[in-house]
Amino acid sequence: MSIEQTGSVSCYLPCDTPSVAIGIVCNHHFCWDHFREHRQTYEKYLDDADNKQQPLSNCLVAYKNIESKLRSTIDHWESQAIDDIHRSAENARKTLANHIEHCRSHFEEESSTITGSK
Incomplete structure (x- = not known):
């Protein structure tokens, strides 16, 4: 100083x-x-x-390419996950509909047996 x-x-x-x-x-x-x-x-x-400016610039370009690839991978993962969720929800709806139909059918059979009508 x-x-x-x-x-x-x-x-x-x-x-x-x-x-x-x-x-x-x-x-x-x-x-x-x-x-x-x-x-x-x-x-x-x-x-x-x-x-070192040129090597640094090349490095930044390489990182930009990596960044772009990673963003694309995330976008693909997001889209795939949403598709999987839609398929799972549709399967759950079908399973629920089948279960409800089975319960209704069973209930109708049991109630007709009790009431004596078919």
């Missing part, structure tokens, strides 16, 4: 040299030597980011 000296600010890094520049992004005060080092480090960082 920079230290205020009489009329000037010292370098952000450990040295007693007064600052001559301020980093725009980091807002730190630097002496000339440390400013050059800081700038070289920052330029290297930017160069690395620029050189």
Whole structure:
């Protein structure tokens, strides 16, 4: 951290040299030597980011394809699950209708036996 000296600010890094520049992004005060080092480090960082931009873009495209495939899989699963539910509900309705018909038929037979009419 920079230290205020009489009329000037010292370098952000450990040295007693007064600052001559301020980093725009980091807002730190630097002496000339440390400013050059800081700038070289920052330029290297930017160069690395620029050189890796294409691989990063390819990676993002690959993830977009994976995302699309996963969304499609979920949509298919949802549709299949809904179809399965519809089939299960229809089977339950048929089973219920058969059971009710069987109970009615049995009830009619029993009641006709009791009443003596057929």
